[in-house]
Amino acid sequence: MATQRSVLLKRWLISQLEKLSVQPISPNGILMTALTGDAGFRQYFRVQGGQNRTFILVDAPPKLSNNQGFVDVTGLLTQHNVNVPNVLSFDAPNGFLLLEDLGDQQFFDVLAQDNLLNWYHQAIDQLIKITAIDPQALPVTLPDYDDAFVLTELTIFSQWLIDAYLDIHLTSEQQQQLTACFDVLIANVNQQPKVVMHRDFHSRNLMVCDNQIAVIDYQDAVVGALTYDIVSLLRDCYKKLSPLHVSQLFEYFIEQASSHPNLAAKLEGVEPQQLKRWFDLMGLQRHIKASGIFARLSLRDNKHGYLNDIPLTLEYIVEVSAHYCELVWLGDFVEQYVQPALQEKLR
Incomplete structure (x- = not known):
């Protein structure tokens, strides 16, 4: 009716x-x-x-x-x-x-083809155009991806995945440890050059139309961290690339950004190890947030299919945290408590 x-x-x-x-x-x-x-x-x-x-x-x-x-x-x-x-x-x-109408073919759908790197190069070329927009000369007002914004996103993990969905109740010591890890991730955002961020740049928000990449779902764009969008693409919540491909494509992004007149100065003097840390920790922040959002989509909005996307986000958290001493606790906590509880819930 x-x-x-x-x-x-x-x-x-x-x-x-x-x-x-x-x-x-x-x-x-x-x-x-x-x-x-x-x-x-x-x-x-x-x-x-x-x-x-x-x-x-x-x-x-x-x-x-x-x-x-x-x-x-x-x-x-x-x-x-x-x-x-x-x-x-x-x-x-x-x-x-x-x-x-951009058609039906998503970027996600073409990635099984042999020319995977070429498709990702096209996607990164579109991303560079976004990243290179001068955030100081915008004709529209975009929110700042500031400390409060980042903390709000991180808290979705605690509220919706840990507490509401998995019914894990943190001890005061665990809460302190989690807060300390969040502080490290917030500081990582602050250290990076500020650019225009799409804020959801991944394989399901890219279309292939006439063999060209088109971008969608950008209404929540902000001014924020340089590496947010590139890690969203390369450590995608829906598609896991090999470490070699991640490394090669991140290097391609940095090369393109470093040669762009609007971005070169932002990257001048930044060491490769610093860029990798920005990238890795930015990915942790995104995957922590995403795992909480997927739980919220199920509990609040009855979109239960997103629960199947949580395991990959947790896998990323465990893998990356192990390489940073100040975040080892986070990876151990997810591996010892969160992953087993999630496996039990998804049976």
Whole structure:
């Protein structure tokens, strides 16, 4: 049965297609096909009109979605030649958007092919364009990825994975140790050059359209740490690369950044070991946050499929923590308490 919102959405869609001179596909009107959603509250539909023209319709309730951020950042990225979908129409009060259709092929889908490194080079080339945007001369206001922001993200791990999902109750000593590890990770963010951050740059937020990489889901962009987006891509929560590929591709990122006029000064004099530490610890922060978000998506939003993505995030935490003496406790805690509890829950 049609809801009031769905009727409103379809009326708006028809009016916008008329403005774009799109003819109905049949006398029955417009064909809409629901698409798989993302981790947010948005609903997506592929709309087919006459002359084989297709569009993406987004139903994103304004109280639950950062729609203005998406539109603003789309303009910013387009201005800097990042390949993103065009926003064709936007109804801010209702949270309706009509977008260019980039097709069905995700970056994730092409990675089994032999030219994996070439695809990642293309993705990094798009990322460099984002990273090189001058954060001091933005036409839109982006939040700062500051201490409070980072701590809020880290706390999702404690609140939603450790406590709410796994029912692990930390002792006061364990809480102190965890806080000390969080402090190290927050300090690592502060040490890095500040750049424009996509904040969710991974294989499921990249599309392949006409053999070119396109970027989506950037509405939560911030100004933050240099290595956040590259570690999100290379230590992806959904796709694990070999250590050799991670090393080669991170080196490619640094080479491209070092030769870019907007980024060269930010990397001047930074030793390779320092870059590796920034990268490793930034990945830890992201995977700690992501594991908590996946638990929250299950408990709060009934999106239980994300629980299957938690083990890889924990695997990253254990592997990387072992290389830094001030974070060994974190890896040991995850290995001894969190991973066994999660395995039991997922049986």
